[in-house]
Structure formats: structure tokens, C-alpha cells
Amino acid sequence: xxxxxxxxxxxxxxxxxxxxxxxxxxxxxxxxxxxxxxxxxxxxxxxxxxxxxxxxxxxxxxxxxxxxxxxxxxxxxxxxxxxxxxxxxxxxxxxxxxxxxxxxxxxxxxxxxxxxxxxxxxxxxxxxxxxxxxxxxxxxxxxxxxxxxxxxxxxxxxxxxxxxxxxxxxxxxxxxxxxxxxxxxxxxxxxxxxxxxxxxxxxxxxxxxxxxxxxxxxxxxxxxxxxxxxxxxxxxxxxxxxxxxxxxxxxxxxxxxxxxxxxxxxxxxxxxxxxxxxxxxxxxxxxxxxxxxxxxxxxxxxxxxxxxxxxxxxxxxxxxxxxxxxxxxxxxxxxxxxxxxxxxxxxxxxxxxxxxxxxxxxxxxxxxxxxxxxxxxxxxxxxxxxxxxxxxxxxxxxxxxxxxxxxxxxxxxxxxxxxxxxxxxx
Amino acid sequence: xxxxxxxxxxxxxxxxxxxxxxxxxxxxxxxxxxxxxxxxxxxxxxxxxxxxxxxxxxxxxxxxxxxxxxxxxxxxxxxxxxxxxxxxxxxxxxxxxxxxxxxxxxxxxxxxxxxxxxxxxxxxxxxxxxxxxxxxxxxxxxxxxxxxxxxxxxxxxxxxxxxxxxxxxxxxxxxxxxxxxxxxxxxxxxxxxxxxxxxxxxxxxxxxxxxxxxxxxxxxxxxxxxxxxxxxxxxxxxxxxxxxxxxxxxxxxxxxxxxxxxxxxxxxxxxxxxxxxxxxxxxxxxxxxxxxxxxxxxxxxxxxxxxxxxxxxxxxxxxxxxxxxxxxxxxxxxxxxxxxxxxxxxxxxxxxxxxxxxxxxxxxxxxxxxxxxxxxxxxxxxxxxxxxxxxxxxxxxxxxxxxxxxxxxxxxxxxxxxxxxxxxxx
Numbered sequence: 001x002x003x004x005x006x007x008x009x010x011x012x013x014x015x016x017x018x019x020x021x022x023x024x025x026x027x028x029x030x031x032x033x034x035x036x037x038x039x040x041x042x043x044x045x046x047x048x049x050x051x052x053x054x055x056x057x058x059x060x061x062x063x064x065x066x067x068x069x070x071x072x073x074x075x076x077x078x079x080x081x082x083x084x085x086x087x088x089x090x091x092x093x094x095x096x097x098x099x100x101x102x103x104x105x106x107x108x109x110x111x112x113x114x115x116x117x118x119x120x121x122x123x124x125x126x127x128x129x130x131x132x133x134x135x136x137x138x139x140x141x142x143x144x145x146x147x148x149x150x151x152x153x154x155x156x157x158x159x160x161x162x163x164x165x166x167x168x169x170x171x172x173x174x175x176x177x178x179x180x181x182x183x184x185x186x187x188x189x190x191x192x193x194x195x196x197x198x199x200x201x202x203x204x205x206x207x208x209x210x211x212x213x214x215x216x217x218x219x220x221x222x223x224x225x226x227x228x229x230x231x232x233x234x235x236x237x238x239x240x241x242x243x244x245x246x247x248x249x250x251x252x253x254x255x256x257x258x259x260x261x262x263x264x265x266x267x268x269x270x271x272x273x274x275x276x277x278x279x280x281x282x283x284x285x286x287x288x289x290x291x292x293x294x295x296x297x298x299x300x301x302x303x304x305x306x307x308x309x310x311x312x313x314x315x316x317x318x319x320x321x322x323x324x325x326x327x328x329x330x331x332x333x334x335x336x337x338x339x340x341x342x343x344x345x346x347x348x349x350x351x352x353x354x355x356x357x358x359x360x361x362x363x364x365x366x367x368x369x370x371x372x373x374x375x376x377x378x379x380x381x382x383x384x385x386x387x388x389x390x391x392x393x394x395x396x397x398x399x400x401x402x403x404x405x406x407x408x409x410x411x412x413x414x415x416x417x418x419x420x421x422x423x424x425x426x
Numbered sequence: 427x428x429x430x431x432x433x434x435x436x437x438x439x440x441x442x443x444x445x446x447x448x449x450x451x452x453x454x455x456x457x458x459x460x461x462x463x464x465x466x467x468x469x470x471x472x473x474x475x476x477x478x479x480x481x482x483x484x485x486x487x488x489x490x491x492x493x494x495x496x497x498x499x500x501x502x503x504x505x506x507x508x509x510x511x512x513x514x515x516x517x518x519x520x521x522x523x524x525x526x527x528x529x530x531x532x533x534x535x536x537x538x539x540x541x542x543x544x545x546x547x548x549x550x551x552x553x554x555x556x557x558x559x560x561x562x563x564x565x566x567x568x569x570x571x572x573x574x575x576x577x578x579x580x581x582x583x584x585x586x587x588x589x590x591x592x593x594x595x596x597x598x599x600x601x602x603x604x605x606x607x608x609x610x611x612x613x614x615x616x617x618x619x620x621x622x623x624x625x626x627x628x629x630x631x632x633x634x635x636x637x638x639x640x641x642x643x644x645x646x647x648x649x650x651x652x653x654x655x656x657x658x659x660x661x662x663x664x665x666x667x668x669x670x671x672x673x674x675x676x677x678x679x680x681x682x683x684x685x686x687x688x689x690x691x692x693x694x695x696x697x698x699x700x701x702x703x704x705x706x707x708x709x710x711x712x713x714x715x716x717x718x719x720x721x722x723x724x725x726x727x728x729x730x731x732x733x734x735x736x737x738x739x740x741x742x743x744x745x746x747x748x749x750x751x752x753x754x755x756x757x758x759x760x761x762x763x764x765x766x767x768x769x770x771x772x773x774x775x776x777x778x779x780x781x782x783x784x785x786x787x788x789x790x791x792x793x794x795x796x797x798x799x800x801x802x803x804x805x806x807x808x809x810x811x812x813x814x815x816x817x818x819x820x821x822x823x824x825x826x827x828x829x830x831x832x833x834x835x836x837x838x839x840x841x842x843x844x845x846x847x848x849x850x851x852x
Contacts, residue, residue: 077834080827091536094528102520109771110517110785115764117798131835165834201798220642220653223798227646248843255839287838331815338541345535345815348847352840353816356831357824359536360812372543372627372649374810384800386768386786388775389757395774398783401506405782408503408591409557412713413681414778417674421774 001250001276003302006314029213033188040194047185052127054160054180059196061162061178069167077165084357085136085172091359092141095378101387106394111387116146117223119198120381121190122175123205124166126155126182132169133355137362137376138204139173145381150175151200153190155182183207184214191218204376206363225376229367230259232299233351234320234340236311237275238327239268242347247278249324249350254295255288261299263318265311267327272302312336319371321364322351341370395421427676427702429728432740455639459614466620473611478553480586480606485622487588487604495593503591510783511562511598517785518567521804527813532820537813542572543649545624546807547616548601549631550592552581552608558595559781563788563802564630565599571807576601577626579616581608609633610640617644630802632789651802655793656685658725659777660746660766662737663701664753665694668773673704675750675776680721681714687725689744691737693753698728738762745796748777767796821847 035043041059049055101111122138125131135152142150152175154162162180170178179197181189187207193199203215204225215224233253235246250262266272279296286292305311308327315323319339327333330345337343341364342354355362363376399418406414461469467485475481527537548564550557561578568576578601580588588606596604605623607615613633619625629641630651641650659679661672676688692698705722712718731737734753741749745765753759756771763769767790768780781788789802825844832840 073834074830076830080830083824083827084831090530091528094526095538100520102517104516112521112786113760113763113769118764129835133831133835216642216646219645220795223795244846245843248839248846252837252839252843255837282842286842287836292839334539334813337539337811338544340811342812342814343539345813346817348818348821349814349816350843350847352828352832352843353821353824354812354814355840356828358814358816360538360814364812365809369646369649370809370811372809375812377810379805383791383796383798384803385763385766385796386780386790386801387760387771388768388780388784388786389771390775390779390784391772392774395779398509398779401509402778402783404502404506405510405559406778408499409555409559410713411678411681411778413674413678413718414781416708416712417671417678417776417778420670420674421776 001279001296001300001302003272003276003304006303006305006310009301009303009314010317025209025213029184029210029217032184033214033217036185036188036194037192041196044181044185044189044194044196047183048156048181051183052155053158054156056156056160056180059179059181061167061180065161066167066171069164072164073168078168081132081136081169081172084133085140087357087359088136088140089144092144092361092378095141096144097379097382104394106397107391108394109387109389113385113387114382115385116148116382117201118147119149119151119200120147120202120204121200122150122152123186123203123207123211124152124154125207126157126163126166130163130166132165133362134205135166135169135175136173139170139175141361141376141378142381143174145378147381149198149200151177151179151190151198153179153181153186155186156180184210187211187214187218191222202381204363204380225363225380226365226369226373230261231256231366232261232320233263233322233324234315234318235264235324235326236315236333237264237266237271238308239271240328241271241326243271243274243278245347245350246275246326247282250279250296250300251282251286251292252350252352253322254292254300255286256295258291258294258298260295262296263300263320264302265305265314266302267305267308267311269304272304275302315340319368321366321370322354324349324351339371341365341375427705427722427726427728429698429702429730432729432731432736435727435729435740436743451635451639455610455636455643458610459640459643462611462614462620463618467622470607470611470615470620470622473609474582474607477609478581479584480582482582482586482606485605485607487593487606491587492593492597495590498590499594504594507558507562507595507598510559511566513783513785514562514566515570518570518787518804521567522570523805523808530820532823533817534820535813535815539811539813540808541811542574542808543627544573545575545577545626546573546628546630547626548576548578549612549629549633549637550578550580551633552583552589552592556589556592558591559788560631561592561595561601562599565596565601567787567802567804568807569600571804573807575624575626577603577605577616577624579605579607579612581612582606610636613637613640613644617648628807630789630806651789651806652791652795652799656687657682657792658687658746659689659748659750660741660744661690661750661752662741662759663690663692663697664734665697666754667697667752669697669700669704671773671776672701672752673708676705676722676726677708677712677718678776678778679748680718680726681712684717684720684724686721688722689726689746690728691731691740692728693731693734693737695730698730701728741766745794747790747792747796748780750775750777765797767791767801
């Protein structure tokens with residue numbers, strides 16, 4: 001694993017991915033979206049045959065398929081899933097926002113009404129991979145928000161079925177309906193509706209580049225959670241950090257995909273040297289050594305800072321998706337962290353704990369977007385309405401000021417709606 | 427003003443604007459963004475000359491220009507602006523979220539740290555129009571959130587200056603710097619930075635179609651507030667509503683632009699007839715009668731519902747930006763409203779009050795997007811980080827479950843990061 005000096009790394013950082021342009025990809029995605037909008041289900045069946053190699057009879061997972069899934073998964077899986085559900089639910093319950101009202105002079109009432117989004121759609125990647133944890137992390141906050149209809153869509157396997165672990169997770173998490181559709185066609189169907197698939201108002205969940213691009217295109221017509229880039233971890237380590245743990249955590253990130261970035265910001269040269277060796281040693285033993293190896297080679301970095309203060313500056317500049325603080329008295333560093341998706345504190349809070357079991361969401365802002373966005377949460381499945389109730393008495397104290405401001409913007413119709421209430425007219 | 431039956435209207439509603447495609451516009455916008463990214467300030471000067479007809483010496487509004495602005499605006503304007511600022515601040519203070527922590531068994535601590543976005547940019551439309559209220563509504567929540575650097579950008583007037591009312595509002599609201607740039611080039615400069623303009627992490631504020639499209643393109647590289655469509659009002663009125671007030675409020679919306687939609691959902695045929703006549707009568711007296719007239723003709727509707735329940739269903743389906751409830755006992759209808767940007771209750775809460783003075787934000791979700799999005803608020807200028815601190819004791823109670831779930835997803839590197847902490851390895 002490469003060891004680089006701080007300044008060198010900060011220069012590399014300037015070149016971040018841009019969301020902007022990929023003409024070929026956009027053309028394909030837009031033509032898929034157009035097809036789904038114009039011919040509906042027929043487009044979905046046709047793309048599923050073409051991309052997933054499956055001729056489906058129905059786009060909807062049946063009750064029998066759910067029942068079958070329960071016979072396939074192990075009892076241990078169900079037990080562990082139930083524990084994860086409990087911890088995720090307990091954390092997300094703390095996020096639920098309440099409507100509020102405040103009284104002002106002369107009987108004025110102002111407030112903010114918080115209501116669930118009525119229907120949402122969750123995209124879950126499929127094919128060879130299966131991510132039951134993604135199902136929990138998306139569906140549980142939606143359920144807690146009070147969403148009335150939670151649809152899930154995922155590409156079918158080669159046998160036309162959906163992975164059993166994913167189906168069991170969907171049922172346990174309270175998903176209302178599961179569709180066997182993947183890719184840009186699934187996003188288009190959720191955004192605009194087809195004969196089989198009901199239009200939703202918000203789409204969340206990770207996906208490949210077609211899915212990400214389709215989400216960007218439908219954004220505005222529906223809400224989306226975020227456009228996720230490759231996953232990343234940053235470990236802040238001083239000379240006291242456990243080199244075996246840090247290496248294992250970096251590799252757990254690197255095995256996700258070749259684009260994943262595993263970064264350690266270290267303050268000790270000796271630690272950096274040891275870590276580099278340890279990563280190499282653990283890497284060869286991994287099932288996914290090939291993927292992890294490419295990721296470490298291309299994006300893995302041990303960055304040397306002179307001081308812990310400098311190291312923290314680098315972390316804030318990086319705005320990592322996952323930050324592990326593995327230094328002496330780690331809790332005391334928390335107030336200095338300004339930009340990070342999730343912050344894992346101490347030796348026994350590895351990223352993998354957060355991916356499955358700790359409670360907080362594992363859907364986090366990637367590629368530096370933690371500088372301006374938040375983990376997926378209950379707040380993503382609710383929306384707010386402002387409440388304004390003025391009385392005649394209070395209205396009259398402020399009516400002339402509204403007229404002054406409206407006239408400064410030359411909106412005399414606005415001023416007129418105040419005049420008629422002052423009895424100035426007719 | 428047209429009176430239509432409920433069913434007829436619901437059919438019309440199916441055809442909503444799509445954010446998706448406008449190849450010509452996109453090509454122009456993307457080439458502007460590319461220019462700004464590659465040649466920076468030079469592109470900004472050149473586009474400002476081309477689109478705004480002004481040859482600028484500097485992109486930054488000077489202290490002298492601010493001083494001059496204060497000599498131009500009236501004392502009445504300053505007084506009314508100060509009152510608006512006070513009420514907007516008071517409401518938005520209630521929105522500020524706090525970080526929170528919860529304790530769990532065995533010394534576990536979980537939480538959510540809420541921090542301001544470090545730098546944001548506000549776009550304010552310019553040219554002939556001037557909107558000091560937009561400045562307040564964007565800058566005040568950012569200030570309350572604790573944003574360290576608030577930049578504002580607005581196209582210069584023909585004389586190379588920025589409207590005095592807008593400048594005074596910017597200074598009063600705590601904007602740190604004002605740039606004289608408009609259009610897609612301003613959005614690109616805020617998103618990617620130039621020699622004069624510092625990159626920000628989030629861009630908010632309304633704009634024309636170039637601005638809206640540029641925001642869609644940079645979204646992902648930076649955060650944006652929303653892609654605003656034409657403005658709309660919906661008045662829910664029974665036979666007791668004041669026909670003069672309702673007509674004035676519909677017209678205050680219609681004068682915004684020809685695409686604006688003014689809608690009344692009424693339960694009384696007689697009221698609908700009177701309202702239609704009253705709108706015609708008030709319309710001719712308006713300064714902006716031409717714009718308002720076109721808007722009323724194209725998008726103005728009085729929708730007749732059989733019952734108040736039906737009328738409320740239509741409102742929820744419409745998900746209007748502004749909803750005025752002007753029926754008997756209006757407060758009691760509030761719990762039935764599920765989708766609306768802002769809800770104005772009773773005879774003395776006209777939309778114009780909310781546009782300037784009531785306190786809540788006037789930046790609201792348009793075109794039915796209130797079904798899935800919220801008014802601009804302090805929460806838009808902050809982001810959250812999850813906090814996870816597990817202890818060895820609690821880690822050990824749950825370690826095996828993490829391994830089960832990681833293996834169900836075939837992520838054995840994740841499992842390995844748990845094994846090393848259990849002492850299973852080495």
C-alpha cells in the first residue's frame with residue numbers, strides 16, 4: 001500500500017469525479033426511460049429479457065416465492081437479521097421528527113407540519129450479488145416515517161427468481177411489494193408508473209452506473225436519495241492504533257469494488273510502514289483478493305501528516321463516507337470532525353459493524369459529498385409544510401410593510417391583496 | 427376564469443411537466459459549464475458581456491457599491507426589510523436541529539452530529555426584476571445554520587450595477603460576498619470555482635430555465651435546493667369565503683409570470699360564478715394585467731367539488747406550492763392536508779403575507795413536488811454525521827451475527843475485520 005505525504009495527496013484530491021457528462025451512457029439511459037414511459041410493462045419485459053436474460057411471466061414476486069425463500073435461508077441468518085432489524089429500528093426511531101407549532105402575538109400561530117411521503121420505491125442491486133442489509137437500511141426508515149406504500153425493485157437472477165436472503169429481508173422490513181426489474185428501466189417504472197408498477201414519489205437505494213444515471217434524469221419529477229459513487233473508508237490512526245485491525249478494516253472496504261478507496265491518515269512513519277506490510281499480508285488471504293488488490297493499488301493510500309491537527313484537517317478536506325477514529329482518547333477528537341458520513345470511534349467500532357448491526361444507516365454520502373449531505377434517514381421519507389395563521393389584529397400591524405416590500409419588487413398585485421383586506425378598496 | 431368539474435381537472439393533471447429532456451437547452455448549458463471550468467473568470471466576463479450586455483472590471487461588488495445602495499433605497503424600505511428579517515429569523519430559529527446522543531447497553535454510544543455546510547452560494551435573479559425578499563429567504567436560514575461563507579450571485583443591470591434593494595438585503599441578511607454573474611455561468615462558477623469565485627458545496631435560489639438546467643447538471647458534484655418550476659396557488663374555498671379576497675390572492679399569484687397557476691377548489695357553484703366575475707373585474711386594474719391575464723387564461727381554474735372532502739382530496743392530489751384554506755373553521759381542516767408547501771389559514775393569511783413577512787420561507791416546492799419535498803429551511807444548510815462507539819463487551823455480544831450477515835452477502839473481508847477483533851486470527 002502506497003505511503004504518500006500530505007501535500008502530494010491534497011493535490012491528487014483536486015481531481016474528483018464529475019457527475020456531468022457521459023453522452024453514450026445518457027443516450028442509452030434516456031432511450032430506456034422513454035420506452036418505459038411510452039409502452040410501460042412491455043418495455044420492462046423486453047429489457048429484462050435483454051439485460052437479465054430472463055423471460056418473466058409476471059413482474060411481481062408472488063406469495064409462493066416469499067414462502068419458498070423462507071425455506072432456503074438458514075435459521076442463523078433469520079436470527080442475525082432480526083437482531084440487525086431491532087438495532088436499526090431503535091436508532092432510526094430517535095430520528096423521527098415531530099410537527100411543531102409556536103404562538104406569536106395577537107393570536108398568530110406558525111408551525112411546521114411533518115408528514116410521510118405517501119409512496120416510495122427502493123432499488124436493490126441484484127444479479128450475482130445479494131444485499132439483504134441494503135433492504136433493511138432503506139425500508140426501516142421509510143416504515144418508521146409512516147410511508148404507506150413501500151415498493152422494492154431488484155433485477156431477477158438467471159432462474160427468474162429473486163435472491164432468498166433479499167426476499168426474507170424485504171418481508172421482515174415491511175416492504176409492501178417486490179418487483180423483478182433492474183437497471184434504468186426499474187427507475188423509470190418507479191418514477192412514471194406502468195400497468196404493473198405504481199408510480200412513487202421518491203426513489204432510494206444504490207445501483208450500477210445505469211441506475212445512478214437514471215436517478216439523475218428522473219430527479220425533479222420524483223425525489224431521489226443521492227447519487228452514490230464508489231465507497232470509501234478513512235482511518236485516522238496514531239502510533240497507538242492496532243495495525244491488524246486497521247489493515248482488516250481498510251481491506252473490508254477495498255473488497256467492495258475496484259473503485260473503492262481505502263485511506264489511512266497516519267501521524268507515525270513507523271506505523272505507516274507496518275500498516276503497509278500488514279495490508280499486503282492480509283490481502284492475499286481474502287476470497288476477493290483480486291478486487292481488493294486492484295482497489296488498494298489504485299486508490300489505497302497511507303497519508304502521512306506531521307501532527308494530529310494536520311491529520312484532522314485532511315479528514316475534513318476528504319469528507320469521507322466512513323471515518324474510523326483509532327487514536328488515543330478517540331472520543332475527544334469528535335468535536336473537530338466537520339465532514340464525514342459516519343464516524344466510528346475506537347477499536348471496537350469497525351466499519352463492518354456499521355454496515356450491518358450498529359444501528360445507524362449504512363447508506364452514506366460518498367466521494368466527498370459528506371461536505372454537503374447526510375446519511376439516509378427517517379427524514380428522507382418525510383416532508384414538511386409551513387403553517388401560517390395570522391389574525392386580523394396582527395395582520396393590520398404589518399400590512400403596510402408588506403405593501404412597501406411588494407412595491408420594491410414591482411409586484412403590485414401582491415400589494416393589492418393586502419389593500420383589499422385593509423378595506424382600502426371598494 | 428374557467429370553471430371546471432373535478433373529474434375534468436384530474437385528467438388534465440396527469441400531464442405534468444417532465445424534467446427530462448431539452449436537448450438544445452442542455453447543449454448550451456453544458457458548453458457554458460465546460461467553458462467556466464476550463465477558462466474560469468475569462469468565461470464569466472465573456473458571457474456577462476454577451477448575455478447581460480455589460481463589460482465588467484470586476485466580478486465582485488465593492489464596498490463603495492454597497493454604500494451607494496444604502497443612499498438609493500428609501501427609509502421605509504429599510505424599516506420594512508428589518509421587520510421582515512426579524513420575523514423570518516424568529517421562525518427559522520425554531521428549525522435549528524441539535525446533535526443528539528443516546529446511550530445503549532455496555533457503554534455503547536450512538537448519535538447524530540449536526541454541522542453546518544461550510545460554504546454555500548445563493549442565486550438571485552436580476553435583470554429587470556429585483557427580489558430583495560429572495561435574498562432574505564435564502565441567506566437567513568444559511569446564517570442560522572452557521573454557514574461560514576455565504577456567497578451570492580446575481581446578473582448585473584445594464585449599467586453594470588446590482589439593484590440597490592437587493593444589495594441592501596444582502597448586507598442586512600449577512601451575505602459575505604456578492605458576485606455580478608448570472609445564468610448557467612454563475613451556477614458553474616459556484617459549483618467548480620474560478621479565480622474570483624470560490625467553490626461552494628450547495629447552491630440555492632430560483633432562476634430562469636438556464637439556471638434551473640445548470641443546477642440539474644451540477645447536482646451531485648454539489649448539492650442544490652430544488653429545481654423550481656412555475657409558481658402556483660390553490661385556494662380551498664366554501665360558500666363563506668370572501669370573494670374579493672380570493673380573487674385578489676389568485677391574481678397576486680398570476681402576476682408572477684405567464685406560466686403561474688392560480689387555482690381555486692370550490693364547493694359552491696354560486697361562489698364559483700361570483701369568483702370568476704370578480705377575477706375579471708380586478709384583473710383589468712392590475713399593473714401587470716397582461717401577464718396575469720395570460721396566466722389566468724392558460725392555467726387559472728375554478729374546480730367544482732361536490733363536497734369539502736372531495737375538495738380536500740383534490741388539494742392533496744394537486745400538492746400545491748401555496749394552499750390557502752378559506753372555509754368555515756379552517757384550522758380544523760389542517761389535519762387532512764397531506765401535501766402542500768405552505769398552508770395559509772383563514773382570511774388574514776394571504777400568500778403575499780407569506781412571501782414577505784409571516785416568517786416561514788417563501789421558497790417552496792412547486793408543480794406537485796410538495797408530495798415529496800419541503801420548504802427551504804435551516805435543515806438545508808446543515809448535514810448530519812452518524813456517531814458509532816461500541817465497546818469490546820457489546821461488540822462481542824454481536825460479533826457472530828455480523829459474520830453471518832457478511833457471509834450471506836459473500837463479503838468475507840467484512841467478516842475478517844470482525845474475526846481479527848475476536849482474536850480468531852493470529
